[in-house]
Amino acid sequence: MHLSRRNFTRLAALSSLTAATGGAAVFGMPAPALAANTAYVFGYFKETPNESGDSYALHLAVSTDGLNWRPLNQNNPVATPTAGTLGLRDPFILRKQDGTFVVLATDLRGRIFNENNQYLHVWDSTDLRSFTGYRRIRMHGLNTHTWAPTAFWVASRNQYAIVYSAYNGADVFMVNYTSDFRTVSTNQVYFSPGYPVLDADIVVDGSTFYMYYKNLADGLIYGARSSTGNPNSYSNYTSGLRQGNAMEAPLLIRSNTGSGWRLWGDSFSPVNNDYYAWSTSNIGGNSWTLLNQRDYTPPLNAKHGSIVGVTAAEYDGLVARWGLPSWVRLKSYNFPDRYIRHADNIGRIDAYPFDPHQDQLWRMVPGLADAAGVSFESVNFPGRFLRHSNYAIRLDANDNTATFRADATFTRVAGLADSSWSSFRSYNFPDRHLRHSGYVLRIDPISASSSATDRQDATFRVS
Incomplete structure (x- = not known):
């Protein structure tokens, strides 16, 4: 039985943002002048060993360096599902092409992983100070789960791809395409390498799509890449990584400075909240340096979340709206x-x-x-x-x-x-x-x- 994932979101370069209508770029028009990202927001749910601190809702934390985090709203929820299982795991925050945000999450409350669900939770947000348009979208008609969503812009299709973990005779990644995160295309297999996989994180860098994922057969994290991002177009290019007894939810992010990358992994078990992180200056290579745990401090009790870059004004707005914690560790x-x-x-x-x-x-x-x-x-x-x-x-x-x-x-x-x-x-x-x-x-x-x-x-x- 596999845990669902902490799938951080990539820090998209704001220079790639274009004006948008209904989520689709308007070609032939200049991109809007948007401020550079200088800080980060982390979205997550919470678990503790004896379940006393469990919270299957959206929580937020902020950071100026992307390493050390301070929870917002006293580490209380900022949004809670009102349909489906009434709980979420694996929240994923994506900055869309128009500069606003969409939040996707697994529709699952608690730690019972044999419950099948065809839906994802979805919210819209202008600035992560409020969450509107709550809905669930049906991703498939299969008798299986819909875990750990990630989403990214596919310029060649003028659409977003939503990739998630599912079972289709084997543990695979499925994909649906959308322009508005309300209606989606028919699901199809996105990645099925011949061994079971879990927790895809996909980053578009220039003309290359990088996907990091967990190989369930050996428990290691691998990186694959594609020049198109099309289904079943990825080839592995890294050796396996792991720290501790087991890991899941790999996350690949680029620094707000545009120089350097980090790869994160979450501990497999809810009774062990360890995070591990690596860094590299060359995303296309196979050389990752493990960071010392003193270099980073995840949000308290955070599990399987996502990170997105924000501007200084957005950071200040989040702190003003939700408040920093009244306590320290x-x-x-x-x-x-x-x-x-x-x-x-x-x-x-x-x-x-x-x-x-x-x-x-x-x-x-x-x-x-x-x-x-x-x-x-x-x-x-x-x-x-x-x-x-x-x-x-x-x-x-x-x-x-x-x-x-x-x-x-x-x-x-x-x-x-x-x-x-x-x-x-x-x-x-x-x-x-x-x-x-x-x-x-x-x-x-x-x-x-x-x-x-x-x-x-x-x-x-x-x-």
């Missing part, structure tokens, strides 16, 4: 899969995911002893703060004594291992910094002359 520098959390009132760093996932959420408030400093208030236990006691870090209720206020106050400084990160110096023991040791938090004397390990243990990313 603190990521370990030298164990970047681990976050500061409380467990049984002890401060520690643990590999995410874990439940309750709220144990890692903190409100950074003005320091209780000095407003120029910071204190960390638990989100799921309001009124309780991280404080040191005999140099060990605990989560305790604020008793409003001078000692508690001082113990719970820290001075935020440049990261001791990396100045772009942060370290936290104790307010009442200013020669000591917050650090982890054996994954447990404490304050110890650490300075720029301390060992590299000590400096790394005391460095965190606030995200």
Whole structure:
């Protein structure tokens, strides 16, 4: 049984956008003058190991670098299906030829993957601040699923292609063509290489169509390409990639700068929210460099989503409409899969995911002893703060004594291992910094002359 996918969308070059009528380009007219993309939006649904944080609706996060993400709307949904299964997976955001957006998603709620469905959810949006025209479109009449949609413009047809995973005697990719995301052509097989496949992501770069997908026979991610983008016209050109035990939902995106590419992969299991990413300067080659997990921070609990580039004005509009989170997460520098959390009132760093996932959420408030400093208030236990006691870090209720206020106050400084990160110096023991040791938090004397390990243990990313 296969999980559906996180299928990010490509970052289309705005220079290729043309004026459009009903989704079709108007030829012979100049492209509209559109601002360049400088930021990114991530659309996703959510799952956690014990299902307490599951949300089968559209969520959004924003980023200025395409690597580190901040959820919008406090990580609550911005759109929820009102028909079909009343839930979605694998939301895919596409910027259309006229500069507006369309959202496609799998019509599936929960983790029961043997339910067949012939439909996709669809919304329209001018700027991702609101979602209109909700509908479901029927993609085929087969007794099978319709998973993980991706869509892209095919100039030779003057139409969009919608490609998705389905079963047609084997696990294949199907395609339907459309001009308006309301009516679609008859489905046909798009890619059936002789082994089962899942989760296509297709990017058009110049005259070449690049498709990355999962080979279910060996669990690896492969890249294929075509000069036409026509059904069954792709040939593999990369060797297989994988990190961890299993992966799915490959995503190929180009940087907003127009230089360099990233390939993402999502963990196969909902109990493991790991993301992996590679980079390359040559999309046509077969040389991918694995990124360190400290270089990126996915949205909290995000699964199987999509990324689209947005302008500075669109980014500002999204933040104004939905708001940035009122809480932060603190990521370990030298164990970047681990976050500061409380467990049984002890401060520690643990590999995410874990439940309750709220144990890692903190409100950074003005320091209780000095407003120029910071204190960390638990989100799921309001009124309780991280404080040191005999140099060990605990989560305790604020008793409003001078000692508690001082113990719970820290001075935020440049990261001791990396100045772009942060370290936290104790307010009442200013020669000591917050650090982890054996994954447990404490304050110890650490300075720029301390060992590299000590400096790394005391460095965190606030995200």
